[in-house]
Amino acid sequence: MSRHSSGKKDLKKTKKFSSGARTPKPAVFILGFLLIVVGFFGVLYNPSNSIEETLPWKISEAGILSFSPREGPVFTVQEIEDPYSPEDPDILKMVSFESSGENVQALLRIPANASSSPGIVLLPGAGVSKEGEQGLAAELSKMGYATLTLDQRNKGAINVDRDLELFRAGLEPVEHLMVYDALKAADVLSVQPEIDPERLAILGESNGGRFAIIACALEPSLKGVIGISTSGYGTEEIDPASVADSEAYRFYLSIDPDTYLSALPPSRLVMVHSFNDTVISHELALRTFALAEEPKAMYNATEETHGYTASMRPYLEKELELFLN
Incomplete structure (x- = not known):
């Protein structure tokens, strides 16, 4: 806290460092009044005092993530050659869309001659790029689904x-941004001329499956979600009364797909998992x-693996037929 003195010694110091110009007393009074007003409103409208009101996202007391209404998608599309599945007659497009200040890159794969194809937002597992997921995308295209x-x-x-x-700092966690990216991807997919916006779903592998479940719970237009080799974290099994840090607990709930399971219906949840999964039991x-x-x-x-395998294809065909056709 600063200390003010009216002693002559301090006054002399003030004169020493002065520029020599004198400020009229009325101007000093007005300036002081304005500083007080600015300070008052600065405290009143400090973002740290009203995080829930100013952020485009929030978490409920139950740990449920929600976002402000999304604006229409902003994106660019360019058709490209298909080096990932050149034997297939699919149409492949590079898409770049805006999401929370980021330009997200995506690959849009459309079955040949599709006019009103069902669409699937496809989320790869951790460490896998959009290019690395084109094997599964090509399989889905053969079934008649754009991705x-x-x-x-x-x-x-x-x-x-x-x-x-x-x-804790009032900044948006990356995992929340990843959920939002999936929601914006659904928006982008829904407005493509080859896609039927009434027949959309989301599919994710491993970590991508977790984000897919949360996104499906938050977006009613998605008819269902398929999670391959994924699971929740089990945060709900912790007794809230035994938690010392309630804010940390609320955050962990917000990133756990188990938290959102009750919000999924009427959308359908499908899980496909290997008995011998090497990453998620x-x-x-x-x-x-x-x-x-x-x-x-x-x-x-039954394979000793993590992620999609050819033996899972019949399950995908059956379930996608149920909620998209």
């Missing part, structure tokens, strides 16, 4: 501790599936 595959922020990798720091997937409400379905594979 918009994203380059997720950090290529789908997450840093939960860093995101918690951002949340089958038991974790079963726990998430048990928490989910109808309509839902779960299918199991």
Whole structure:
């Protein structure tokens, strides 16, 4: 706290560092009054005092993430050659769309001769690019489904501790941004001339499956979600009364797909998981599936692997037919 003195010694110091110009007393009074007013409104409207009112996102007391209404999608589209599946007659386009100040890159794969194709937002697992996910995108195209595959922020990798720091500071966590990117991708997909906007779904592998579940719960236009080799975190199993840091707990709830399962219906949840998954255990997937409400379905594979395998194709065909055709 500053200390003011009226002693002559201080007055002399003031004169020493003065520029020599004198300020009329009325001007000094007005300037002082304005500074007081600015200071008062600065405190009153300090963003830290009203984070929930000023941010384009918020988290409820129950840990549910929500966003302000989204504006129409802003994007560019350019048709390109298909080096990932050149034997197929698909149309491949490079898409760049705006999402929370970022230009997200995506690949739009459209089955040949499609005029009103069902569309799927496709979220790769952590470390996998949009190009690396084109094998599954090509499989879906053979089934008659267009896909918009994203380059997720950090290529789908997450840093939960860093995101918690951002949340505490009133800044948007990257994981929340990744959910928003998926929602904006659905907006972009819905306005493509080859796509039927009434038949949209979302599919994610591994970490992408987690974001897919949350996005589907937040976007009623999505008819269903398929999570391959994914699960929730089980945050809901923690007794809130035993939590010392309630804000951290609320944040962890907001990034756990298990938190959103009750909001999914009438959209359908489909989980496909290997008994011998090498990254996310089958038991974790079963726990998430048990928490989910109808309509839902779960299918199991036997390979010792993580992610999509050819043995899962019949399950995808069956389920996509159910909620998109």
